[in-house]
Amino acid sequence: MDTGNLALGFGLDPATSAPMIAMTETLIDSRALASTGSERIPTRVLVATVAGNALEFYDFVAYSFFAVYIGKTFFPAKTAFLSLLISVGVFGVGFVFRPLGAILIGAYADSAGRRAAMILTIVLITAGTMGLALTPSYASIGVAAPLIVVLCRMVQGFALGGEVGPVTAFLVEAAPVGQRALYTSWQLASQGVAGFVAGALGMALSSSLSSGDLESWGWRVPFLVCLALIPLAFYLRRSMPETLKRRAGAAVSDRDRVSAHASLIALAVLVALGGTVSTYVGTYMTTYAIAILKLPATLALSATVVGGLATAIFAILGGWLSDRFGRRPVMLVPRIALAAFAWPAFWLVATWPSAGTLYVAVIALTGLTGISAAASLVAIPELLPRSVRASGLSIAYALGVSIFGGTTQFVVTYLIGATGDPTSPAWYVTFTSIVTAVAMWAIPESRHRALEG
Numbered sequence: 001m002d003t004g005n006l007a008l009g010f011g012l013d014p015a016t017s018a019p020m021i022a023m024t025e026t027l028i029d030s031r032a033l034a035s036t037g038s039e040r041i042p043t044r045v046l047v048a049t050v051a052g053n054a055l056e057f058y059d060f061v062a063y064s065f066f067a068v069y070i071g072k073t074f075f076p077a078k079t080a081f082l083s084l085l086i087s088v089g090v091f092g093v094g095f096v097f098r099p100l101g102a103i104l105i106g107a108y109a110d111s112a113g114r115r116a117a118m119i120l121t122i123v124l125i126t127a128g129t130m131g132l133a134l135t136p137s138y139a140s141i142g143v144a145a146p147l148i149v150v151l152c153r154m155v156q157g158f159a160l161g162g163e164v165g166p167v168t169a170f171l172v173e174a175a176p177v178g179q180r181a182l183y184t185s186w187q188l189a190s191q192g193v194a195g196f197v198a199g200a201l202g203m204a205l206s207s208s209l210s211s212g213d214l215e216s217w218g219w220r221v222p223f224l225v226c227l228a229l230i231p232l233a234f235y236l237r238r239s240m241p242e243t244l245k246r247r248a249g250a251a252v253s254d255r256d257r258v259s260a261h262a263s264l265i266a267l268a269v270l271v272a273l274g275g276t277v278s279t280y281v282g283t284y285m286t287t288y289a290i291a292i293l294k295l296p297a298t299l300a301l302s303a304t305v306v307g308g309l310a311t312a313i314f315a316i317l318g319g320w321l322s323d324r325f326g327r328r329p330v331m332l333v334p335r336i337a338l339a340a341f342a343w344p345a346f347w348l349v350a351t352w353p354s355a356g357t358l359y360v361a362v363i364a365l366t367g368l369t370g371i372s373a374a375a376s377l378v379a380i381p382e383l384l385p386r387s388v389r390a391s392g393l394s395i396a397y398a399l400g401v402s403i404f405g406g407t408t409q410f411v412v413t414y415l416i417g418a419t420g421d422p423t424s425p426a427w428y429v430t431f432t433s434i435v436t437a438v439a440m441w442a443i444p445e446s447r448h449r450a451l452e453g
Contacts, residue, residue: 048236050190056160058194065202066219073137094157095406102398105162106391113244117166121159128156133223165394173243185319185374192311199304268380272400274436275373280408282365293353307366314367318374326447330375331440334368339433346426382446
């Protein structure tokens, strides 16, 4: 791959990107960061690593919160429902472009380095967020407005598709010996923190501004806040060390090709299936609480905040447990527990709808998912050689999320309508959790495995 042309194609300055790419002969190996097993990754490096993923997930929650107002601003239609439907559809465009970002940016990370790829994704996330936050309304510039927003969603989806692999590969390679899962769990925990912050800000704006102000300008505030934080994330990433060590001009062996690990990547997609479905059912709980349970909107919106906080806490717990008891049991036990308890949780909240039962259901979904996902997030890259670690994980994650994340809310809404049973989403969670548990069982234990160079 011509990495110089790739950098140029994405709008990077070849004068600054070329030296970064040329560093492949002298890049810092992960052993330089954790040679004794006791060194800790500096806080600024950890923050820089997870920043892009956190900002993208923040945008995801913020978009979900204000989809109604975004629809009215950019996609005016004959009815408010049709406008919302178009807005949600445009949101789904980002999922379509994740696999493409995974393939191209993942390969870039395995060629030019983890840091180079993470700088690239920050640039792309900046462009997408800026377009969404600053584009004038349809009433101001006509059809150009929705076209720009659709393009921005494409760019954001492309960026996130290529974000997860390089970030996770870096954390796995840079973490101290015996703490790879704990450090990698911050990737998932950062999503929870971002969801918590975005949800809390969304609730604050919804409760303090009128509907007219929200529609006019209030919905843009969360995206402007995100835009203000991106330069800091970019600055921190530029000063990061590098963990990819490759010899310039080395021949590409069969083992250095992604296709050589197709079976593991296929298992990883099935692992992503369960985590993706339970995560997106968790985010659906706000809509479920309003439309099915008829709970107050403010209470329903608070479920997003509770879910974000639970994700952050239980992801860290999952990483800690995984370093002590192994990847496989920490992946499997919470996933099996979720398969068993999904229906009772939905039955509880459907039978006695209240703040307490809603929070119990949300915490069960997001908490058990967080523990299991933290272990699986480190297990896959530990089993891949360094030469395809970022691209292999990127592809598995992007395919899993694109196929199942983009359809989950449609499926559960259909199930409720077709069966008339408010607990029917639980059966989808249970079924996919069983499939994922089988895939997890087939994945070898990797806690004590030496990373392949």
